[in-house]
Amino acid sequence: MNIGAAQAARPLESIAGFAALLREHGLAVGIPEQQAMVQAALRLPVERCAALAPAWRAIACHDARDWRRWPELFERYWFPQRVRGTARLSGQTRPSRNLQQLVQSLHDSLAAGGAPRSAPADAALQSGALAEEPDATGQPRAQGGASRSEALHDRSLSMWLPQDLALLERLAEQIARRLRRRLTRRWHAATHGRRLDVRRTLRASLRTGGLPVAPAWRAPRRERPRLFILVDVSRSMETHAQLFLRIARAFVAALDARVFVFHTRLAEVTPLLRSDSAAVQEKVNAVTAGFGGGTRIATSVADFHAVHARAQLTRHARVWVLSDGFDADAPEDLAEQLARLRSRGARIAWFHPSERPPASAAMGAVVARGGLVERFHRLNSLADLAAVADHLR
């Protein structure tokens, strides 16, 4: 018996291995999904096994992110020979995986058992065969290039993988959830509210002959704070700006943040970050192309305050500045401008790519004045963002 046939004789293990690969890449594929995958394979005739890919995709994917990741993962597991650029170690043997053989052997085992349609697969599933990882030794094993190591490590930007982007999105959502919600003066309709909605109650009572059988309630509305992100895209920040913009973009999606870029002048780039386009960096470059060299943080902050966000800078606003703090304006100007922001109630956090908080003259003045910047955070990788997540309120 060759390797392929041996593998096909254990179709459930193949499916379990595939499910394990999907889980490693963030897809929520548990036992119910694996059961459904086996069911789908059993219901498809052997000659239609090509239709298994869309069928399994519908089962294993739960959102658009999973949906986009699927083709690569599917090819990588079932058709590794088609995946370009994969390095193979000499002497490495990989059991061949053949979908047609898998479907065939599932059908064969069904015919041999003479059991009802889903019995063999279900029995195997109940006994936990699919739940186990395919490698009985328990050793972490590379599967089609996917590693079991945590993606959350310090990795340079050029080496970002789709799962890192997914992680960034999750982190942004997590931070967005943690930011303290503000209580507004508006009330909205809610099933378990604490104030009677007289108008709606009376309107509803008309159906019951004027008897308020089903009272309607209202609850106070809580809104997330407004977030403004100011990203320094000057020459000194060239290597970090891309990371900062990606992080800013994640917050645009998660919290509807407004993002501004600056070096000698300030420009809003929120609409550019909102669309899911690969050319974001190009567009941001185009926006800032006419700006001269150097960095004028104080002027930019003044512009931000006076022109762009005047009405929204309340005590519920959070302003995050992503910069190394080297300012070409007079050193005391930055402290002055930040103080004006603070006086409107906005809470300011400063993110710097360096190991220690920026030691420029302008930042020295800011620190000396005290109480302007709530906290300085190091931000040079995703791991840093995960670390500061707890401190952002």
Place this chain on the structure above:
Amino acid sequence: MTDAALRESLHRAGYIADEGLATTLWLAGELRRPLLVEGDAGVGKTSLAAALAQAQRRRLVRLQCHEGLDLAQAAYEWNYGRQLLAIRLHETQPDKVREADLFARDYLLERPLLQAIASDVPCVLLIDEIDRADEAFEAFLLELLADYQITVPELGTLTATHVPQVVLTSNGTRELSDALRRRCLYHYLEYPTLAREIAIVRATLPAAESGLVEQAVTFVQRLRREDLAKAPGIAETLDWVRALHRLEFKAVDDAAALAGTLACLLKTRADRFQLGEDRIRQLIEGRRSVGVAERAPQPT
């Protein structure tokens, strides 16, 4: 019915589905699982359910979700007016009516979800724009989607005699719960390919000239690659081709004349502003501009 047969009957119902979508729909029927369809506005999520109902010769029951949607609007409601009337009618004969009589099926107003469950014949249940409903409503749906039953406290649990084929659509205005997602099969509808979109337009507007349809759809496909706030969907393409046909255009070649018809495709002021006459001409000719220089389109 096999997936190929389903695809064929969807085609006859005027919906051009690709192979993957047909397989997913077929599987949803086989496994009796609801199907969650996501995608940009205008890619044909809602019309998919309508076409499915037509293809399977089933009744379509539609529930349009919105903020504040509650059980009374979605599942069932007691007909209070009729109950009060019954009480008044029998006031003189108190022994003729009992409390239990007032909570019989006669007094129950069936809303879309209960209609689908209680239907005597198989039906397709479309729960449209589920992301607009509240989380509490989503939680209520879990029982319905898992066991195809609705519990009415006064009557007990009503179980479906014929399991309806459920299609949920979402535009992604709110993140849906994992519990709901995991109960459903999932399909993400992309914008159609050029060939598929031409086939869709031809199926819907057979009177339009073939050459005009091809040129118009090619233009729309190029337009979608532009950085627009609201990319035109299939419905917009159909509107536009219909307008061109009505205005007796023979070809998509005159940028100045086309500018007046672009109201069918561009729905925001910013997009309209972005597409000047020069840009329209470039799109018609299939040129892409990069900065000031221009280059020929990339082979696709």
